[in-house]
Amino acid sequence: MLPSQLKPEHFNGYPPLARKLVVEKLPVLQTVPLSFLPSLLREAIEYDYKFPAERLALEKELANLASLSAEQREEWFREFAQIKLATALERFDWVNQPAQFVEQLSSHLWTTHQQDAFRKAATEYFDRLTRAIPAVEPEIPRVGITIVGQGVSASEYPLFRKLRPHGAFYTKVDAKNGLEVLLEFAAQRAKAHPVPYAHWYIDGGKEVAHDPSLTSVSYAALEPARNLLLAKVQKQSDSPGMGPENLRTAMAALRPSDLQLDKTADPVLSRFDLRVLTEGSGTQIFSTTFAQWSAREALRRAQPLTLVVRFASRQRQRPMNEMLTVTKESIGDDPAGSLVDADMGAYYNWLNQQRLSGAARSSFIAWFEGHETAIAIGPAVPRGTVSNSPVDVRKVLEWTV
Amino acid sequence: MKHDLSLLTGRALSWNRREFLRDAAGLTLGSSLFSKSLFARSGVLQKDRKVVVITFGGGARDQETFAPEGQENIPNLLKELIPQSSFFTQVVNRGILGHYVATASLATGVYETINNFASLPPESPTVFEYFRKDLRRPSSDAWVVAPSNGFNRIGESSHRSYGMGQGARVILPKHLLTAATKGSPDYEHLLRDNYETPFFAPEVAGNEVVLEQLRELLKLSVNDFKEHALTLSSPDELSVYIVRQLMKQVAPSLLWITMHDIDIAHAGAYSLYVDGIRRTDRLCLDVWKAIQDEPEYSGKTTLFILPDFGRDSDEDSAGNGFQHHRTGDAASRTTWMMALGPGIREGVVHDRRVDSTDLVPTIGAIMGFSAALSQGRPVSELL
Numbered sequence: 001m002l003p004s005q006l007k008p009e010h011f012n013g014y015p016p017l018a019r020k021l022v023v024e025k026l027p028v029l030q031t032v033p034l035s036f037l038p039s040l041l042r043e044a045i046e047y048d049y050k051f052p053a054e055r056l057a058l059e060k061e062l063a064n065l066a067s068l069s070a071e072q073r074e075e076w077f078r079e080f081a082q083i084k085l086a087t088a089l090e091r092f093d094w095v096n097q098p099a100q101f102v103e104q105l106s107s108h109l110w111t112t113h114q115q116d117a118f119r120k121a122a123t124e125y126f127d128r129l130t131r132a133i134p135a136v137e138p139e140i141p142r143v144g145i146t147i148v149g150q151g152v153s154a155s156e157y158p159l160f161r162k163l164r165p166h167g168a169f170y171t172k173v174d175a176k177n178g179l180e181v182l183l184e185f186a187a188q189r190a191k192a193h194p195v196p197y198a199h200w201y202i203d204g205g206k207e208v209a210h211d212p213s214l215t216s217v218s219y220a221a222l223e224p225a226r227n228l229l230l231a232k233v234q235k236q237s238d239s240p241g242m243g244p245e246n247l248r249t250a251m252a253a254l255r256p257s258d259l260q261l262d263k264t265a266d267p268v269l270s271r272f273d274l275r276v277l278t279e280g281s282g283t284q285i286f287s288t289t290f291a292q293w294s295a296r297e298a299l300r301r302a303q304p305l306t307l308v309v310r311f312a313s314r315q316r317q318r319p320m321n322e323m324l325t326v327t328k329e330s331i332g333d334d335p336a337g338s339l340v341d342a343d344m345g346a347y348y349n350w351l352n353q354q355r356l357s358g359a360a361r362s363s364f365i366a367w368f369e370g371h372e373t374a375i376a377i378g379p380a381v382p383r384g385t386v387s388n389s390p391v392d393v394r395k396v397l398e399w400t401v
Numbered sequence: 402m403k404h405d406l407s408l409l410t411g412r413a414l415s416w417n418r419r420e421f422l423r424d425a426a427g428l429t430l431g432s433s434l435f436s437k438s439l440f441a442r443s444g445v446l447q448k449d450r451k452v453v454v455i456t457f458g459g460g461a462r463d464q465e466t467f468a469p470e471g472q473e474n475i476p477n478l479l480k481e482l483i484p485q486s487s488f489f490t491q492v493v494n495r496g497i498l499g500h501y502v503a504t505a506s507l508a509t510g511v512y513e514t515i516n517n518f519a520s521l522p523p524e525s526p527t528v529f530e531y532f533r534k535d536l537r538r539p540s541s542d543a544w545v546v547a548p549s550n551g552f553n554r555i556g557e558s559s560h561r562s563y564g565m566g567q568g569a570r571v572i573l574p575k576h577l578l579t580a581a582t583k584g585s586p587d588y589e590h591l592l593r594d595n596y597e598t599p600f601f602a603p604e605v606a607g608n609e610v611v612l613e614q615l616r617e618l619l620k621l622s623v624n625d626f627k628e629h630a631l632t633l634s635s636p637d638e639l640s641v642y643i644v645r646q647l648m649k650q651v652a653p654s655l656l657w658i659t660m661h662d663i664d665i666a667h668a669g670a671y672s673l674y675v676d677g678i679r680r681t682d683r684l685c686l687d688v689w690k691a692i693q694d695e696p697e698y699s700g701k702t703t704l705f706i707l708p709d710f711g712r713d714s715d716e717d718s719a720g721n722g723f724q725h726h727r728t729g730d731a732a733s734r735t736t737w738m739m740a741l742g743p744g745i746r747e748g749v750v751h752d753r754r755v756d757s758t759d760l761v762p763t764i765g766a767i768m769g770f771s772a773a774l775s776q777g778r779p780v781s782e783l784l
Contacts, residue, residue, distance in 0.1 A: 111497065113495075116729060281724065282669035286668055288669070289668060334672075336672075337676075339672075341669075345671075347715075351715060355718050
C-alpha cells in the first residue's frame with residue numbers, strides 16, 4: 001500500500017489519542033512519500049504514551065506539514081521521493097508496524113547504497129523543520145547533574161577531561177552530604193516548577209531516598225524486568241531459525257505487561273522503561289550503559305528542566321553468552337572501569353543537554369561522589385579554569401546555576 | 402549542505418591525523434611520484450613475497466587513537482609501527498558498515514551487499530581466489546584467521562568463475578577451542594561471539610575437521626592448546642596465538658587476520674572499548690614481531706593494518722558516540738591504513754583519499770596477480 005491509499009479505518013488499531021491525531025491529518029499524510037511516512041507514524045502510534053514535550057513536537061510537526069502548500073511539500077520531500085523502495089516494503093503493513101518497517105527500510109537503504117541519500121534527505125528535512133518551528137525556550141534554564149564513581153575508594157584516573165575546557169574544575173570539594181544536597185536541589189526545582197516529567201533522577205544502582213516530585217528510574221528497581229527480558233531473549237535465541245532481525249522484531253513487539261512493567265501507575269514511564277531495556281544495546285547487562293542511555297533518552301524525549309544521573313558500579317565483563325543467562329551467583333563489580341564509563345557518560349549527558357533548547361542558559365555539574373573533584377559548566381562559569389580552593393557542593397551549585 | 406559538511410569532516414579527520422603524526426612520530430609528507438619500483442627498493446621477487454593483513458577491528462575512532470587524547474591507547478602503533486610504515490590518513494569506506502560485510506568488501510575490493518548476519522559467502526571473488534588462481538597456489542598458501550563463527554564463509558566467494566575450493570582456508574580459533582574443550586566453562590571468556598548481535602551467531606559444523614586442523618596443521622595437542630588458551634584474556638589474543646602457530650607450521654604467503662575485541666563498544670561500556678583498542682595495539686606489534694622472527698616471513702613480508710571502518714562521532718545526535726557505527730557519518734566511514742615491509746617507504750604519511758576497495762588490487766600488484774573484478778585501484782605510493 002502507498003500513502004495515497006490511506007483511509008481512516010486503516011488506523012483502527014491505533015490507541016485512541018494516536019488515532020485521532022493521525023486521522024485529523026490524514027489528507028496531508030496521504031501526500032508524503034513512503035520512505036518518510038512510517039518514521040512519522042512510528043512516533044504517532046506511541047502518542048498516547050509519550051511525554052508532553054514529545055506530544056507537542058509531534059503536533060507541531062503535523063501542523064507544519066498541513067500548513068505547507070502542495071508545491072512546498074513537494075520541495076520538502078523531493079529527495080525522499082527519489083529513494084527507491086522494494087515492492088516488499090510497499091506490501092509491508094507499515095501502518096500498524098511502522099517501527100519494524102523502519103528497521104527493514106534501514107537494511108534496504110544500506111543494501112542498495114541509498115543510505116547517504118536518505119541521510120541527506122533526513123538532515124535537510126530536519127533543518128527545514130527546525131527553521132519552520134523555532135525552539136521554545138524552557139521556562140527556567142536547564143540543569144544537568146551527573147554523579148560518578150559510587151563505591152570507588154580512590155582513583156588516579158583524570159576525570160572530566162572532555163568537560164574541563166567548558167567550565168571550572170574544582171579539586172577541593174567537601175563531599176559531605178553532597179548527594180543529599182544535589183537531590184534536594186532537584187526536588188526544590190520540581191516543587192517550584194511542577195511540570196510533568198520535567199525533573200528526573202536516574203540511578204545506575206539502587207535509588208536513594210528522594211522527593212516523590214522527581215521522576216525516577218533505576219537499574220536496581222528494574223531488575224525483575226531485566227531478568228524477564230534476558231530469559232525471553234535466551235528462549236528466543238534457542239529457537240530454530242532465530243536470527244538477529246527476527247529477534248529485534250520480537251523485542252520491538254514486547255509490551256510493558258510482558259516484562260511486568262504494567263504494575264506501575266504510570267503507563268508513560270513504564271513504556272519509557274520498556275524502550276530503554278529493549279532498544280538500548282547493553283542496558284540489560286551493564287548498569288553504566290543503562291544510566292547513560294536512560295539519560296540520553298530522557299533528554300531526547302522528555303526534555304527535562306532538571307536531570308540528576310548517578311552512575312553506579314557495573315558488573316565486570318563476562319562472556320556475552322554467560323551475561324545473558326540469568327544467574328543468582330555474584331559476578332563481582334568493576335569499579336575502576338565503571339568510573340571510566342561514567343566519566344564518558346557525564347560528557348555525553350552534557351552534550352545531549354546542549355542539544356536542547358536554551359543551551360546557552362543551561363548549567364551542568366559533574367561530581368566524583370564522595371571525593372573532592374567536580375566540574376561546573378554554565379553561562380556564569382569561566383571556561384577552562386581550575387579552582388583549588390576549599391568549597392562544598394552547595395557552593396558549587398550556587399555559583400553555577 | 403550537511404552532506405558536503407560530512408565530506409569536509411572526513412578531510413578534517415585526515416588533516417588531524419597527518420598533523421598529529423608529523424608532530425608525534427616525525428613522519429614526512431609523501432608523494433605518489435616515486436622513481437623506483439617496489440622490486441627495485443626491496444630486492445624481493447614477486448613470487449617470494451608474502452602479505453599479512455590485520456583488520457584493526459571492529460572499528461575505532463580518532464578520539465581514542467590518533468587524536469591527542471587518544472594516543473595513550475596506541476603506544477605500539479605510534480612508537481614502533483608507524484615510524485616504519487607508509488601511513489594513509491584518509492581511507493574511506495563507502496559500503497555497508499557491518500563488520501562481516503565490510504570485511505568481505507575489504508577482501509573482495511567490491512562493496513558487498515550480503516546480509517551482515519547471515520552465513521553467506523561474498524558475491525565477488527576474494528583476494529584469496531585471485532591469488533590462488535592466477536599464481537596457481539595451493540589452498541595451504543592462503544589463510545584467514547577470523548574472530549567469530551559469522552566469518553566462516555569469508556575465505557571464498559559464490560562467484561561462478563571462482564568460488565568453491567579456490568579460496569582461503571578459514572580458521573576460527575573460538576570454534577577450535579569449542580571443539581577442543583567441548584564448551585567447558587573455564588574457557589568461556591574466549592568464546593564470545595558477535596558483539597553487535599550478542600544474542601545470535603551462526604552455527605558452524607564439523608568439529609572433527611576442526612580438531613584435525615589443530616593436530617595436523619598447527620601441530621598442537623588438544624591439551625597444549627587448551628592450557629595455553631586459559632592464559633589468554635580475549636578472543637583476539639587467541640587469534641594471534643593461532644596466527645603464530647600457523648606462521649610457524651604452514652607459513653602461508655597470504656594471511657588475513659580479523660581482530661574484533663574493540664567491538665565490545667556495542668555494549669556501551671567505554672572502558673571496555675578502550676581496553677580493546679589497547680589490546681589490539683599490542684597484538685599488532687606482536688604480529689609484526691612474529692613476521693621479523695620467522696625466517697619464512699622476515700625480509701619479504703608486507704604487513705597492512707587498517708580498520709574495517711570507524712565508529713559514530715560524538716557530534717552526531719543520531720548516534721550514541723563510540724557505541725555504534727550506524728549513522729554513516731564521516732567518523733564512521735573515514736579510517737586509516739598503514740603498510741610496512743621491505744621496499745615500503747618508512748615514516749611517510751599520505752593524506753590523499755584512498756578507498757577501502759583499493760586494498761585488494763594493491764595486494765595484487767605487490768604479489769603479481771590481477772584483481773580483475775575489484776572496484777578499487779592499486780595504491781601507487783606502495784608500488
